[in-house]
Amino acid sequence: MTENKKKTIPRRPSGFPELLPGEQISFNRILQEIKDVYESFGFSPIETPALELSEVLLAKSAGDTEKQIYRFTKGDNDLALHFDLTVPFARYVAEHFSELTFPFRRYQIQKVWRAERAQKGRFREFLQCDVDIIGTKNMASDAEMLSVIFSVFQKIPSAGNFTVRISNKNILTGFLENLGLDGITSEILRSIDKMEKIGEAGVLSELSLLNVSDANIEQIFSFLRTKGTNREILEKLASFKILNNLFLLGISELNAFVSFAEKMKLPQENYKIDLTITRGLDYYTGTVYETILNDYPELGSVCSGGRYDNLVGYYSSQSLSGVGVSIGLTRLFSKLKEIDNLTVKKSSVADVLIIHMSEDLFSVSHKIATDLRKSGIPTDEYLETAKIQKQMTYANKLGIPFVVILGSNEEINEMVTVKEMSTGLQSLVKQNNLAIWLKDKR
Amino acid sequence: MTENKKKTIPRRPSGFPELLPGEQISFNRILQEIKDVYESFGFSPIETPALELSEVLLAKSAGDTEKQIYRFTKGDNDLALHFDLTVPFARYVAEHFSELTFPFRRYQIQKVWRAERAQKGRFREFLQCDVDIIGTKNMASDAEMLSVIFSVFQKIPSAGNFTVRISNKNILTGFLENLGLDGITSEILRSIDKMEKIGEAGVLSELSLLNVSDANIEQIFSFLRTKGTNREILEKLASFKILNNLFLLGISELNAFVSFAEKMKLPQENYKIDLTITRGLDYYTGTVYETILNDYPELGSVCSGGRYDNLVGYYSSQSLSGVGVSIGLTRLFSKLKEIDNLTVKKSSVADVLIIHMSEDLFSVSHKIATDLRKSGIPTDEYLETAKIQKQMTYANKLGIPFVVILGSNEEINEMVTVKEMSTGLQSLVKQNNLAIWLKDKR
Numbered sequence: 001m002t003e004n005k006k007k008t009i010p011r012r013p014s015g016f017p018e019l020l021p022g023e024q025i026s027f028n029r030i031l032q033e034i035k036d037v038y039e040s041f042g043f044s045p046i047e048t049p050a051l052e053l054s055e056v057l058l059a060k061s062a063g064d065t066e067k068q069i070y071r072f073t074k075g076d077n078d079l080a081l082h083f084d085l086t087v088p089f090a091r092y093v094a095e096h097f098s099e100l101t102f103p104f105r106r107y108q109i110q111k112v113w114r115a116e117r118a119q120k121g122r123f124r125e126f127l128q129c130d131v132d133i134i135g136t137k138n139m140a141s142d143a144e145m146l147s148v149i150f151s152v153f154q155k156i157p158s159a160g161n162f163t164v165r166i167s168n169k170n171i172l173t174g175f176l177e178n179l180g181l182d183g184i185t186s187e188i189l190r191s192i193d194k195m196e197k198i199g200e201a202g203v204l205s206e207l208s209l210l211n212v213s214d215a216n217i218e219q220i221f222s223f224l225r226t227k228g229t230n231r232e233i234l235e236k237l238a239s240f241k242i243l244n245n246l247f248l249l250g251i252s253e254l255n256a257f258v259s260f261a262e263k264m265k266l267p268q269e270n271y272k273i274d275l276t277i278t279r280g281l282d283y284y285t286g287t288v289y290e291t292i293l294n295d296y297p298e299l300g301s302v303c304s305g306g307r308y309d310n311l312v313g314y315y316s317s318q319s320l321s322g323v324g325v326s327i328g329l330t331r332l333f334s335k336l337k338e339i340d341n342l343t344v345k346k347s348s349v350a351d352v353l354i355i356h357m358s359e360d361l362f363s364v365s366h367k368i369a370t371d372l373r374k375s376g377i378p379t380d381e382y383l384e385t386a387k388i389q390k391q392m393t394y395a396n397k398l399g400i401p402f403v404v405i406l407g408s409n410e411e412i413n414e415m416v417t418v419k420e421m422s423t424g425l426q427s428l429v430k431q432n433n434l435a436i437w438l439k440d441k442r
Numbered sequence: 443m444t445e446n447k448k449k450t451i452p453r454r455p456s457g458f459p460e461l462l463p464g465e466q467i468s469f470n471r472i473l474q475e476i477k478d479v480y481e482s483f484g485f486s487p488i489e490t491p492a493l494e495l496s497e498v499l500l501a502k503s504a505g506d507t508e509k510q511i512y513r514f515t516k517g518d519n520d521l522a523l524h525f526d527l528t529v530p531f532a533r534y535v536a537e538h539f540s541e542l543t544f545p546f547r548r549y550q551i552q553k554v555w556r557a558e559r560a561q562k563g564r565f566r567e568f569l570q571c572d573v574d575i576i577g578t579k580n581m582a583s584d585a586e587m588l589s590v591i592f593s594v595f596q597k598i599p600s601a602g603n604f605t606v607r608i609s610n611k612n613i614l615t616g617f618l619e620n621l622g623l624d625g626i627t628s629e630i631l632r633s634i635d636k637m638e639k640i641g642e643a644g645v646l647s648e649l650s651l652l653n654v655s656d657a658n659i660e661q662i663f664s665f666l667r668t669k670g671t672n673r674e675i676l677e678k679l680a681s682f683k684i685l686n687n688l689f690l691l692g693i694s695e696l697n698a699f700v701s702f703a704e705k706m707k708l709p710q711e712n713y714k715i716d717l718t719i720t721r722g723l724d725y726y727t728g729t730v731y732e733t734i735l736n737d738y739p740e741l742g743s744v745c746s747g748g749r750y751d752n753l754v755g756y757y758s759s760q761s762l763s764g765v766g767v768s769i770g771l772t773r774l775f776s777k778l779k780e781i782d783n784l785t786v787k788k789s790s791v792a793d794v795l796i797i798h799m800s801e802d803l804f805s806v807s808h809k810i811a812t813d814l815r816k817s818g819i820p821t822d823e824y825l826e827t828a829k830i831q832k833q834m835t836y837a838n839k840l841g842i843p844f845v846v847i848l849g850s851n852e853e854i855n856e857m858v859t860v861k862e863m864s865t866g867l868q869s870l871v872k873q874n875n876l877a878i879w880l881k882d883k884r
Binding site: 007008009010011012013016017018019020021022024025028039040041042043044045046047048049050051052053055056059070072074075077079081091092094095096099100101103105106111113115125133136138140141144147151260263264314315316317347348349350353359362363366369370373376377378379380381382383384385394397398400 | 449450451452453454455458459460461462463464466467470481482483484485486487488489490491492493494495497498501512514516517519521523533534536537538541542543545546547548553555557567575578580582583586589593702705706756757758759789790791792795801804805808811812815818819820821822823824825826827836839840842
């Protein structure tokens with residue numbers, strides 16, 4: 001390459017975040033906690049391609065989704081990047097139906113892409129951590145999702161306290177049908193879903209545009225304001241005596257859900273019925289969830305989901321109900337990073353760096369490194385020829401806690417000097433004993 | 443959804459593989475081994491966006507790459523899915539240069555996309571497991587890559603024995619320059635790279651098309667056939683007495699590389715100099731690697747890479763050399779799956795399934811499940827109401843080794859029946875003691 005060639009500016013399209021190594025290490029640690037929780041509940045991993053055929057991906061979508069999608073043609077294929085993991089999951093289940101065992105518990109952790117308008121906390125590429133049970137109508141599964149969410153957030157103490165807001169879409173849909181608004185329930189639910197973004201005034205004007213009468217708007221708002229403990233809200237709902245089948249189904253499902261959650265002895269302050277929760281997506285047909293961090297409500301929901309009755313039905317004559325939630329880890333982490341200032345701690349996975357006074361010590365250095373690695377101690381070797389000070393600076397910058405120093409005399413008497421970086425203390429340790437010594441210190 | 447609506451066929455674009463849960467569990471286990479090895483060497487994780495700006499991604503590419511790329515326009519952005527992880531890594535290093543510590547050791551495990559003609563063993567979406575050290579010219583780093591490859595394949599015994607074929611691109615380039623073929627060395631190297639695909643005859647006819655004379659072609663083929671142990675080949679190369687700087691640099695680098703590898707005491711039969719290894723990609727400028735499984739050479743290379751001198755230079759005035767290799771896990775796994783028939787073993791991550799004779803036992807079931815999960819035993823609960831036989835069938839199909847059976851009497855006297863599925867043996871175990879009992883049995 002000639003030096004006078006014009007350089008390309010190294011930059012990313014906006015809305016596509018990436019992390020520095022220290023941040024990525026923290027991110028991966030949380031990701032591992034989530035995986036561990038999912039697997040502890042017996043959810044098995046699957047992955048689906050990032051690109052799907054557009055006709056498959058958009059089988060069920062409304063116009064809003066199409067605008068937000070990265071879609072293009074390559075050869076004969078009309079392709080699109082998946083915008084969530086639920087639709088690909090439905091396709092997966094339909095495609096592999098005869099090879100799966102139901103109820104099928106799966107988790108799926110992958111990036112998804114949405115061509116949204118870029119703004120703070122909104123990403124165009126982000127990691128979703130989905131967990132679903134499909135092939136069950138039992139509300140015990142809906143309650144188990146709560147248990148999964150609780151177990152995950154217990155493992156992320158820096159997120160602080162949280163509230164899972166729950167509702168059942170049938171209740172509000174039935175209530176709207178009872179008001180004679182049958183044809184436009186989806187539109188009204190999508191509008192109510194935006195309550196926190198656009199406020200009551202915004203929702204009100206959207207409902208007016210949908211030709212909902214003032215009297216009905218008042219009834220809807222009054223209904224949405226139903227407050228109290230979970231049991232109190234359930235009692236109030238029953239007391240309305242609305243004889244709409246969907247409404248009654250919703251109440252019965254929510255009742256069963258709350259009963260199961262009570263039997264699980266989950267702390268009541270952490271899950272609250274909130275009738276404004278509707279989820280924008282059409283495919284939810286029962287329980288819906290949103291999770292907010294109590295200290296950071298402005299972040300929006302960090303774990304959402306719901307029950308769906310007929311998602312697979314777009315691809316198959318099989319009728320399969322399921323329920324699931326998804327943690328938006330990219331957004332959650334963007335806040336955790338601020339809270340914890342996670343980056344400064346350690347920018348290397350290594351716990352030990354081996355440095356040397358001379359390249360002649362390469363054999364010894366590699367032997368020690370291999371022994372430590374086999375003992376489960378991640379070990380970095382400084383392979384360049386450099387002054388000891390420079391090698392020490394490398395360890396310091398990366399926050400590697402122990403440095404093994406090889407000087408020529410150590411090669412002879414099989415001792416090494418180990419410097420504990422936090423204290424500056426140096427110890428002379430037998431090579432044979434080094435792994436045990438370090439494990440003891442860590 | 444109305445039942446008479448036409449169904450969308452659930453299918454994927456060709457070349458986009460996905461796995462059944464049991465296969466995915468096996469795949470993830472191997473993936474974890476690779477991550478563990480990478481981290482044991484002190485490589486830190488990073489991830490880059492799947493989509494990059496096309497001008498950035500294609501800063502260094504030749505026409506072949508552009509044809510194989512998924513590229514499209516969205517809004518004002520000309521975007522492309524990354525086709526490898528090396529170019530995004532170079533962009534990452536240039537963009538975050540001042541925030542990184544060099545030599546920078548990173549690993550990066552992500553899907554990449556190439557719009558290749560679909561054929562067996564060739565995928566359009568596949569997982570690459572990259573590991574690189576950047577900011578080093580020392581051949582100790584090149585040798586360390588061998589050590590990384592060895593450590594990985596030791597953890598995948600079913601892959602059998604393997605050979606890392608190594609060379610140094612400068613040697614062949616220098617040899618060609620010495621023949622007076624200066625202007626077309628890249629083209630010749632790309633042609634030689636295809637030797638295994640198109641055979642000697644194919645390479646011969648390509649070289650003729652490049653107007654290489656018959657005499658030169660004969661010299662090139664004779665050179666490429668240089669055989670022997672690593673030391674013997676190095677001696678032969680020296681004996682050619684070719685006074686081309688690149689040739690001499692290549693020999694000196696390869697010599698240093700082999701010396702370091704010898705000091706590491708890596709088994710000599712597992713790494714062999716092979717002058718036909720050139721790697722198709724232009725950006726390699728020194729050491730090159732390919733890895734074949736001795737029992738499955740037709741699979742092609744499952745771990746390739748090399749040294750690059752000026753990759754970051756396309757984005758920055760920084761001059762940074764690096765070296766790295768990449769395991770193509772999707773391709774490797776496609777073979778391991780055949781060898782091991784890995785799918786049949788276990789299709790669930792759960793080691794225990796709790797089944798129940800009545801829904802009334804939900805509280806007990808959930809309590810036991812929670813205790814087992816906290817003890818590190820992945821536990822599935824059967825949450826549906828179903829006959830015991832159906833619940834047992836579920837455990838059998840998934841290969842879950844232990845089933846805890848809750849009958850009404852167990853609730854009273856705090857005992858549970860545990861069935862070991864492999865033997866059919868049933869034991870009565872105290873609830874309090876269940877986790878310890880199971881850990882003992884596993």
